[in-house]
Amino acid sequence: MTRKPTPSMSDVARLAGVALGTVSNVLNNPEKVSTDTLARVQSAIDELGFVRNRAARSLAAGTSSTIGFVLVDLSNSFFVDMARGAEEVAEEEGMSLLLANSDVLEAKQKRYLNLFDEERVAGILLAPIPGHPDGLQRVRGHGRDVVLLNDSTDAKDICSVVVNNVHGGYLAARHLIELGRRRILFAGGDDSLVPVRDRRIGVERAIAETNGAVSLDVIVTDEVQAKHGREVGSVVLSRAAADRPDGIVAAADLLALGILQSLAGSDIRVPEDIAIIGHDNNRAAWDGVIPLSTISQPGHDVGASAAALLIEEIRQPARHVHKKVILEPSLIARESTLGR
Amino acid sequence: MTRKPTPSMSDVARLAGVALGTVSNVLNNPEKVSTDTLARVQSAIDELGFVRNRAARSLAAGTSSTIGFVLVDLSNSFFVDMARGAEEVAEEEGMSLLLANSDVLEAKQKRYLNLFDEERVAGILLAPIPGHPDGLQRVRGHGRDVVLLNDSTDAKDICSVVVNNVHGGYLAARHLIELGRRRILFAGGDDSLVPVRDRRIGVERAIAETNGAVSLDVIVTDEVQAKHGREVGSVVLSRAAADRPDGIVAAADLLALGILQSLAGSDIRVPEDIAIIGHDNNRAAWDGVIPLSTISQPGHDVGASAAALLIEEIRQPARHVHKKVILEPSLIARESTLGR
DNA sequence: TTGAAAGCGTTACCAA
DNA sequence: TTGGTAACGCTTTCAA
Numbered sequence: 223m224t225r226k227p228t229p230s231m232s233d234v235a236r237l238a239g240v241a242l243g244t245v246s247n248v249l250n251n252p253e254k255v256s257t258d259t260l261a262r263v264q265s266a267i268d269e270l271g272f273v274r275n276r277a278a279r280s281l282a283a284g285t286s287s288t289i290g291f292v293l294v295d296l297s298n299s300f301f302v303d304m305a306r307g308a309e310e311v312a313e314e315e316g317m318s319l320l321l322a323n324s325d326v327l328e329a330k331q332k333r334y335l336n337l338f339d340e341e342r343v344a345g346i347l348l349a350p351i352p353g354h355p356d357g358l359q360r361v362r363g364h365g366r367d368v369v370l371l372n373d374s375t376d377a378k379d380i381c382s383v384v385v386n387n388v389h390g391g392y393l394a395a396r397h398l399i400e401l402g403r404r405r406i407l408f409a410g411g412d413d414s415l416v417p418v419r420d421r422r423i424g425v426e427r428a429i430a431e432t433n434g435a436v437s438l439d440v441i442v443t444d445e446v447q448a449k450h451g452r453e454v455g456s457v458v459l460s461r462a463a464a465d466r467p468d469g470i471v472a473a474a475d476l477l478a479l480g481i482l483q484s485l486a487g488s489d490i491r492v493p494e495d496i497a498i499i500g501h502d503n504n505r506a507a508w509d510g511v512i513p514l515s516t517i518s519q520p521g522h523d524v525g526a527s528a529a530a531l532l533i534e535e536i537r538q539p540a541r542h543v544h545k546k547v548i549l550e551p552s553l554i555a556r557e558s559t560l561g562r
Numbered sequence: 563m564t565r566k567p568t569p570s571m572s573d574v575a576r577l578a579g580v581a582l583g584t585v586s587n588v589l590n591n592p593e594k595v596s597t598d599t600l601a602r603v604q605s606a607i608d609e610l611g612f613v614r615n616r617a618a619r620s621l622a623a624g625t626s627s628t629i630g631f632v633l634v635d636l637s638n639s640f641f642v643d644m645a646r647g648a649e650e651v652a653e654e655e656g657m658s659l660l661l662a663n664s665d666v667l668e669a670k671q672k673r674y675l676n677l678f679d680e681e682r683v684a685g686i687l688l689a690p691i692p693g694h695p696d697g698l699q700r701v702r703g704h705g706r707d708v709v710l711l712n713d714s715t716d717a718k719d720i721c722s723v724v725v726n727n728v729h730g731g732y733l734a735a736r737h738l739i740e741l742g743r744r745r746i747l748f749a750g751g752d753d754s755l756v757p758v759r760d761r762r763i764g765v766e767r768a769i770a771e772t773n774g775a776v777s778l779d780v781i782v783t784d785e786v787q788a789k790h791g792r793e794v795g796s797v798v799l800s801r802a803a804a805d806r807p808d809g810i811v812a813a814a815d816l817l818a819l820g821i822l823q824s825l826a827g828s829d830i831r832v833p834e835d836i837a838i839i840g841h842d843n844n845r846a847a848w849d850g851v852i853p854l855s856t857i858s859q860p861g862h863d864v865g866a867s868a869a870a871l872l873i874e875e876i877r878q879p880a881r882h883v884h885k886k887v888i889l890e891p892s893l894i895a896r897e898s899t900l901g902r
Numbered sequence: 903t904t905g906a907a908a909g910c911g912t913t914a915c916c917a918a
Numbered sequence: 919t920t921g922g923t924a925a926c927g928c929t930t931t932c933a934a
Binding site for chain 4: 583621
């Protein structure tokens with residue numbers, strides 16, 4: 223099979239018997255071309271199977287219409303939601319969104335940031351490795367527009383969109399308190415995980431508002447996977463009934479799920495004896511045997527706002543003002559707190 | 563903030579006091595440059611904060627080192643696994659992988675296929691919308707190399723990597739049979755979903771091998787979500803005990819999970835009374851209260867093989883032979899069939 | 903080893 | 919409205 227060289231605009235021009243610039247106009251400013259020239263060029267394009275060369279295009283025009291999104295973890299539906307939200311906005315605005323997964327590896331994050339930089343994309347969305355917005359400064363230094371998702375920086379010259387995790391923790395605790403729970407347990411990782419720390423702070427705030435009517439206990443886990451939740455469950459089970467909590471706020475749904483699992487093997491009933499609420503609205507959570515109440519992250523909106531911010535920055539650099547957008551999570555109550 | 567224009571190679575050349583071609587050599591053939599010229603150019607690059615322009619690069623060189631992966635559904639971990647597998651291989655081979663999510667929408671699939679085509683990527687990986695490898699022929703026609711994932715076509719001039727779903731169904735049924743189950747139920751969507759159909763065929767094959775010792779019953783669901791599984795559960799519960807299956811093969815894990823949920827509310831014990839096995843090894847499955855046995859899709863390997871095939875095709879078009887690679891799924895037995 | 907110059911396929915401008 | 923032509927930033931000969 224002989225592979226014909228890809229036809230170029232000049233091939234099209236020759237076949238249609240017009241000048242090169244005219245072909246360009248047919249593609250980019252069709253209204254500036256007479257009807258029959260347009261038709262002639264169009265059929266030449268079809269006949270040749272011509273496909274625009276974006277490399278040449280963006281080189282000549284000095285602009286690109288694609289946005290690069292470097293995200294930390296595709297296995298986490300929160301980030302996939304962001305991608306979807308960003309994609310919708312980008313599409314509405316006539317831009318395309320390309321994804322790169324850093325997979326929680328600094329080296330990859332740096333590589334892809336650099337790739338998009340070399341690619342001269344119109345702008346970059348970055349959901350960085352927690353606490354590692356590396357390479358960001360480099361890219362910023364090159365004048366490329368960047369918006370941070372689910373993370374923020376002290377730098378004032380960059381937009382970011384984050385979720386109010388403090389409020390998330392607060393909502394979770396309030397929910398349990400309103401259901402009449404008086405001995406609350408917060409389970410989560412240590413303070414190095416900022417979202418976890420914020421959620422705990424929110425919980426503490428809700429507890430404080432009760433003026434001592436509700437007690438708070440905290441168990442710090444190594445991570446926030448189901449496995450660690452099962453460990454929390456064992457600890458709870460090992461206590462005398464009177465010392466057990468009647469409500470648990472877990473810093474993540476998988477953690478909550480683990481707790482649910484270990485409690486399922488005992489005579490403790492959920493939510494009658496212990497109500498449980500998690501965070502993130504993972505699919506794993508609501509598809510469980512006991513659907514888990516949770517604090518839902520507005521992933522879709524995070525992505526959409528970030529993309530909107532980025533596009534504004536790209537299109538109106540002069541009037542654009544850098545800002546930090548804070549989105550609110552919301553409560554989704556299911557069986558693990560409400561019962562059937 | 564005044565935004566300096568991005569420096570180019572000629573700026574670097576001027577600052578370093580060398581010719582343009584020398585700078586290019588420093589970047590691409592450093593061994594052809596004397597040590598001190600190299601150092602001088604390097605420091606000029608650093609001083610200016612120079613970043614290669616890939617558009618110009620690929621335009622001039624006529625080649626690209628990025629691969630585009632258009633995938634159908636980022637919410638499905640199977641495809642995310644493929645992306646990860648493909649990324650690993652691409653990275654080893656010095657290429658970058660960019661992702662685009664078609665989100666089960668034909669229009670988007672076409673758009674992104676076209677984008678990568680215009681971008682003149684080195685090659686394209688496509689995990690198409692089931693039964694809709696649209697736009698594929700167009701892209702292929704332009705001479706771009708494409709490899710199909712989790713789908714195949716009659717066309718002989720294209721590589722594809724698929725999973726042997728018939729074998730998956732067979733493995734699932736064999737597992738139940740070996741555990742002593744004699745009344746098997748297969749639950750899944752209708753035949754328009756090829757993977758589901760294939761799994762059913764595999765189950766039928768395993769049943770046939772028993773020469774009538776094991777019976778098969780089939781329930782066709784609208785889709786394969788947890789919700790539909792709960793419906794299947796109700797049907798089973800509504801039957802007289804003697805008419806109930808003692809083993810269920812579900813075409814997907816979410817479906818199995820739904821069945822598990824509705825059975826949990828009854829006095830039927832899993833797996834003592836009914837053993838259940840799903841398909842796909844979704845996280846939702848193994849994080850459940852009763853860890854679900856499942857047939858695991860080799861997503862990672864599908865992605866890795868596809869990327870390897872694509873890169874071979876890109877690098878050695880002459881000696882490359884198009885092939886269809888069939889990967890085998892494997893059994894992961896957990897509590898829902900084995901018990902504790 | 904280094905330098906100079908010819909493309910690569912577009913866009914954008916100016917003249918016709 | 920159309921045609922011609924100079925960039926765009928790089929790679930790749932070919933000479934020096």
